[in-house]
Amino acid sequence: MSELTRGFTDGEEVLRLERLRKTYNPGTPLELEVLHALDLRLARGELAALIGPSGSGKSTLLNVIGLLDSPSAGELYLLGQPTRAMDDAQRTRLRNQAIGFVFQFHHLIPAFSVLDNVLMPLMIRHGKPTPGDIARARELLDAVGLADFAQKKANQISGGQQQRVAIARALVTQPALLLADEPTGNLDTRTAEGVFELFRRFNREFGCAVLVVTHDPRLSASCARTIELVDGSIVSDQANPPPRPA
Template sequence: MSETLPASPANEVLRLEQVRKAFNIGTPLETEVLHGIDLRLNRGELAALIGPSGSGKSTLLNLIGLLDTPSSGELYVLGQATRDSDDEARTHLRNQAIGFVFQFHHLISAFSVLENVLMPLMIRHGKPSHADIDLARGLLDEVGLAQFADKKPTQISGGQQQRVAIARALVTRPPLLLADEPTGNLDTRTAQSVFELFHRINAQFGCAILVVTHDPRLAADCGRTIQLVDGHIVSDAANPPSR
């Protein structure tokens, strides 16, 4: 795994300062889910976010992914404050800076594996260039699926589909990769192989990776584990080297 770079404004990808999130604000049902979250993530870090159901992990990930906004506090992506940004600005920053991998891969069955990887670039600027196609093929090679480029997603296994989703998330070369229970539907061996892929990506591309997982063994395989309980970060520590 790549060595974590020292904290500095140049290396910082993500910073949360006293971030709170409440729902039903101003009504009798108002509920605060996140309570003053402070968090930093640097380039080259591979961190696990763990916590029981209902601890606020999904809410926190939605904020970090710029899919929602904090009720108070500030969230910075690549040094840019985001809380007061309009939807257009947040969408632009999200598309430029963040890749997403979900528990369900959401591949489009009508398109080939290669076309699925290219999809973020096609959405961004239409017909892919030769350079785009070369990049996508290179990423498929990195995840061990170059020979399946012309197959449809339904013609490959679940673990292979998740690897396609990882390649798709990387095609825009985002400095931050968010993975929400990416191994939740995979067997133990395939889940471990996906985490090995995260390690390789982390080392090769130097992007920061934040993985939400319920599996303590996989969390321990990350360089750092952040534990969220009842909307509070109760621990945030480096894990002993495992490789």
């Protein structure tokens, strides 16, 4: 993974939320505040789990952090840049430069090859992939154990393999922040553990900050940090003890 590592410095701030709020239907009888004055920081090299009951605001928070939605008040800094006042084009540009996404549903393009699916973010960014882009994508496929599947169609591989392709796709742009929303929710226990191990590996080797939404207490415990969201408020943010040696 040496060519993919960009010399990130652990501890360098990637994300900061300051008194961030998200309100729907403001100024109407249906006004509802979903996120309440959240403060949060995430640094390069951190692997954090975001947990909480259904309806606690986790998906809303992830959408705001991923610049897919805007906060109603407060500020979100990504790589030191305040984002609340950005227009859609500015948010899209920063999102494409700085953030990788992995979702519960991998959203691969079935008729495209595995390699082309991994290359898709780069093709969206600047058209035809360069030889360097292709080499990076192939290196990532090798890292997730799918080098021999590069030319297969995405619908010809298993669900666990598709999720590994989605991880490679999320990392091909070399993001500073990787967001994962229930990335193992549709996988059996053994496959889920293998996929989550990839997050730990890339966090360690690639140096990006990783924030994972999960309902699995074993997976959250294996992260260095667990953030708990309840009714739109952060009620706990603590370091986890290191895993015991096998």
